[in-house]
Amino acid sequence: MLTVNIKYAFFLFLGLLFLVCACEPQKDSPIDRFDRKALLQNLADNLIRPAYQDVRNEANTFHTAVQAFSTNPSETTLADLQQQWVATYTQWQYVNAYNFGPAGEAGLSKSLVEEVGTFPVNTLKMEEAMAVGTWNLNDFNRDIRGFLAVEYLIFGINQNNSAVLSAFASNPFRSQYLLELSDNIRQRLNAVQSEWSGPYAVSFVENAGTDVGSSTAQLYNEFVRSYESLKNFKLGLPLGKRTGQTQSEPLLVEAVFSGQSLPMLKAHFTAIENIWYGRSSKIGQDGLGFRAYLAAVEGGNALIISTESQMTALRAALNAVPESPALSQQIVGNPAPVEALYIECSKMTRFFKSDLSSLLGIAITFSSSDGD
Amino acid sequence: MTALFNTLIRWLKTPISIAPLATLRVVLGAMLLFSTLRFVALGWVDDHYVCPDFHFTYFGFDWVRPLPALGMYVVHGLLIVSSLCVMLGLYHRLAALLQWLLFSYTELIDLTYYLNHYYFVSIVCGLLLLVPAHRAYSLDVLRRPQIRLSQTPRWTIFIFQLQLGIVYTYAGFWKINADWLLEALPLKIWVPANDHLPIIGGLFALKITPWLFSWAGMLYDLTIVAWLSWSRTRVWAYATVVFFHALTGIMFQIGVFPLVMMGATLVFFSEKWHQRLWQTLSQWTSRFFAKKTPKNALLGSKPLRFQRLMGALLVLHVTFQLLFPWRYLLYPGSVFWTEEGYRFSWRVMLMEKAGTATFYVKDSQTGREGEVLNGDFLNPHQEKQMAMQPDMVLQFAHFLKKHYAQKGISNPSVRAEVYVTLNGRPSQLLLDPHLDLTKISDNWSHKTWILDAAQQ
Numbered sequence: 001m002l003t004v005n006i007k008y009a010f011f012l013f014l015g016l017l018f019l020v021c022a023c024e025p026q027k028d029s030p031i032d033r034f035d036r037k038a039l040l041q042n043l044a045d046n047l048i049r050p051a052y053q054d055v056r057n058e059a060n061t062f063h064t065a066v067q068a069f070s071t072n073p074s075e076t077t078l079a080d081l082q083q084q085w086v087a088t089y090t091q092w093q094y095v096n097a098y099n100f101g102p103a104g105e106a107g108l109s110k111s112l113v114e115e116v117g118t119f120p121v122n123t124l125k126m127e128e129a130m131a132v133g134t135w136n137l138n139d140f141n142r143d144i145r146g147f148l149a150v151e152y153l154i155f156g157i158n159q160n161n162s163a164v165l166s167a168f169a170s171n172p173f174r175s176q177y178l179l180e181l182s183d184n185i186r187q188r189l190n191a192v193q194s195e196w197s198g199p200y201a202v203s204f205v206e207n208a209g210t211d212v213g214s215s216t217a218q219l220y221n222e223f224v225r226s227y228e229s230l231k232n233f234k235l236g237l238p239l240g241k242r243t244g245q246t247q248s249e250p251l252l253v254e255a256v257f258s259g260q261s262l263p264m265l266k267a268h269f270t271a272i273e274n275i276w277y278g279r280s281s282k283i284g285q286d287g288l289g290f291r292a293y294l295a296a297v298e299g300g301n302a303l304i305i306s307t308e309s310q311m312t313a314l315r316a317a318l319n320a321v322p323e324s325p326a327l328s329q330q331i332v333g334n335p336a337p338v339e340a341l342y343i344e345c346s347k348m349t350r351f352f353k354s355d356l357s358s359l360l361g362i363a364i365t366f367s368s369s370d371g372d
Numbered sequence: 373m374t375a376l377f378n379t380l381i382r383w384l385k386t387p388i389s390i391a392p393l394a395t396l397r398v399v400l401g402a403m404l405l406f407s408t409l410r411f412v413a414l415g416w417v418d419d420h421y422v423c424p425d426f427h428f429t430y431f432g433f434d435w436v437r438p439l440p441a442l443g444m445y446v447v448h449g450l451l452i453v454s455s456l457c458v459m460l461g462l463y464h465r466l467a468a469l470l471q472w473l474l475f476s477y478t479e480l481i482d483l484t485y486y487l488n489h490y491y492f493v494s495i496v497c498g499l500l501l502l503v504p505a506h507r508a509y510s511l512d513v514l515r516r517p518q519i520r521l522s523q524t525p526r527w528t529i530f531i532f533q534l535q536l537g538i539v540y541t542y543a544g545f546w547k548i549n550a551d552w553l554l555e556a557l558p559l560k561i562w563v564p565a566n567d568h569l570p571i572i573g574g575l576f577a578l579k580i581t582p583w584l585f586s587w588a589g590m591l592y593d594l595t596i597v598a599w600l601s602w603s604r605t606r607v608w609a610y611a612t613v614v615f616f617h618a619l620t621g622i623m624f625q626i627g628v629f630p631l632v633m634m635g636a637t638l639v640f641f642s643e644k645w646h647q648r649l650w651q652t653l654s655q656w657t658s659r660f661f662a663k664k665t666p667k668n669a670l671l672g673s674k675p676l677r678f679q680r681l682m683g684a685l686l687v688l689h690v691t692f693q694l695l696f697p698w699r700y701l702l703y704p705g706s707v708f709w710t711e712e713g714y715r716f717s718w719r720v721m722l723m724e725k726a727g728t729a730t731f732y733v734k735d736s737q738t739g740r741e742g743e744v745l746n747g748d749f750l751n752p753h754q755e756k757q758m759a760m761q762p763d764m765v766l767q768f769a770h771f772l773k774k775h776y777a778q779k780g781i782s783n784p785s786v787r788a789e790v791y792v793t794l795n796g797r798p799s800q801l802l803l804d805p806h807l808d809l810t811k812i813s814d815n816w817s818h819k820t821w822i823l824d825a826a827q828q
Binding site for chain 1: 419738792
């Protein structure tokens with residue numbers, strides 16, 4: 001009798017385990033399920049694809065402007081070119097965080113952000129290349145290509161347009177280099193954009209897990225990387241915040257030649273906010289983003305509150321930085337508002353970098369973890 | 373008392389079939405072979421050992437250093453060969469010794485990669501050295517038929533059962549805490565994160581599921597050894613072992629762990645079961661194992677001194693296994709927060725913890741302070757592990773002092789702002805962000821510099 005009882009207890013215990021598999025979820029059962037596929041769909045349809053389309057279009061327009069400039073270099077065509085560069089590079093900020101999938105590393109090619117968004121550029125190497133007329137836009141010298149190499153060519157140092165024009169006039173290789181740089185950017189963006197218009201978008205939405213290779217994990221990892229690059233490279237490094245720096249290095253800001261660092265910073269932060277809110281930059285309407293995902297998990301609301309209060313503080317600090325002079329000059333002359341912005345950025349890191357992934361159970365590294 | 377002791381000794385020395393031991397040897401060798409091949413194939417030799425500039429060391433084992441790339445590949449190559457030899461029972465003593473030393477060496481290089489199941493594998497490899505696992509169904513027997521045994525003292529198999537029992541029971545026991553049972557944490561975070569899985573995914577979205585899993589997991593770990601030990605329930609219990617570990621293997625990124633447990637628990641099966649297994653196998657591979665049954669021989673009586681030494685060693689090991697996990701009681705504060713006494717205690721998957729650690733290095737002469745990019749020195753996994761574990765934060769701070777002193781910063785002081793989130797609660801400071809960590813050294817005593825976890 002005793003053995004029968006123990007056996008019975010055991011089967012009861014077994015049943016407990018299998019129960020989970022046996023019953024079907026009912027429509028009205030207390031399911032609290034967040035639809036990650038819908039989040040990915042929203043991101044793909046309303047944020048990522050439009051952003052890549054926009055930057056691709058801008059880059060194509062920019063290339064046309066480069067062609068117009070090189071056939072007829074003048075104050076006017078240069079001004080058009082510069083204006084279009086600002087438009088294109090502003091749009092670039094909106095894809096900075098989508099540096100995965102078709103924009104990720106492939107073979108010898110690094111990620112898109114590294115291939116076309118590297119800064120600071122090496123102007124010395126660029127001048128050497130143009131002097132002899134040979135360059136390679138596919139090797140590891142990523143500091144002589146991309147948007148910011150183009151920026152150097154068309155804005156020059158001190159934004160002296162007549163100096164820029166005479167530099168182009170004195171060396172025919174300069175114009176050719178500019179054409180090739182612009183074409184290189186255009187091609188890379190077109191390649192990524194066409195992938196996103198094709199089957200990749202579907203597989204992105206289908207890969208709806210939370211494991212390390214999942215779309216959510218890739219999106220999250222690149223979101224954090226993008227945010228940290230804003231804080232560390234666009235602000236920290238020029239401010240001289242890194243260990244080993246003995247002073248500020250204002251020339252390390254992004255878009256130093258055009259003096260557009262601050263607008264670019266603002267666009268970058270807006271792009272980060274958009275991902276958080278799942279906000280389409282076209283319609284301006286919020287959809288499923290990390291915020292909505294958090295709202296669906298227990299304890300998520302506390303993190304939403306602290307993150308958004310920090311976002312408000314960060315935005316306020318960003319707006320407190322004067323529009324002019326250029327950021328690089330402010331770092332020298334009036335660093336206090338920029339320093340304050342940096343501090344607000346630092347306070348945000350933990351919410352994005354560890355609290356968010358921990359609450360959502362997103363795997364961020366490949367290594368095995370402890371078994372049960 | 374003496375009588376009881378003598379009975380126990382007699383029971384432990386009772387000869388039983390050697391077949392389970394041979395199975396264990398094959399399973400362990402195969403497991404390590406597969407695990408090492410997987411490790412190499414995933415490129416982890418480079419990622420874990422070659423690329424990082426800095427390695428976190430185990431307390432007291434900071435003399436264990438990685439070899440240059442070629443050396444690390446040779447180590448893994450040798451590990452593959454020795455695992456294969458252990459599996460086949462070829463030059464077993466040497467192979468098993470190499471397997472144990474090499475595996476333990478790779479595990480001891482960097483604290484970042486500490487996993488309880490690696491610790492378990494290391495222990496089992498060590499125990500395998502003490503038993504005659506190669507004296508049946510092995511190539512060694514084929515080479516030297518005179519070593520063949522059909523029986524072995526019971527302790528040689530019981531020690532593995534005991535070890536597994538300790539692992540499961542402690543793992544279950546530590547699950548008895550408020551977060552696990554009353555809040556269903558961290559499973560409440562982890563389970564819904566798996567709701568995309570086919571068939572079972574829908575159930576992971578149910579509110580009740582994390583509680584069900586928490587309680588079932590606790591009961592399972594606490595009682596599975598009993599179910600496995602009892603012949604009437606064994607087959608069913610093993611079915612749940614397969615089910616349970618397969619399930620967690622699908623849900624979590626836990627690598628080879630499910631296979632390790634599915635393989636190791638075979639040691640609970642009866643002598644007869646193992647004998648039948650080997651008979652079947654022998655028929656397939658009659659060329660190697662010759663059809664004749666092993667000699668009905670028992671391990672020759674070793675000298676008394678040797679027996680006593682062996683006995684003392686095993687008693688010492690078991691005592692350590694039983695007591696060491698309790699050391700956390702000697703430290704104030706929560707073991708989850710301070711992690712003082714957390715490792716080597718079979719606390720598995722108990723918490724969801726993550727942190728963000730920002731280090732600041734100050735030149736004592738110029739007073740200039742700079743922020744460190746952890747990624748300059750650590751790979752993502754190292755950074756992730758370091759950012760929530762106080763002793764690793766301390767190690768990294770000391771490394772930074774040394775590194776930047778060489779870079780010309782005079783007498784650097786290092787402070788760290790470390791925010792840690794535990795089981796999804798809002799993150800809070802792990803330690804005083806103004807504290808100069810270079811003035812603190814790690815030791816066995818309580819780390820008074822860890823801030824208390826606020827009551828939440």
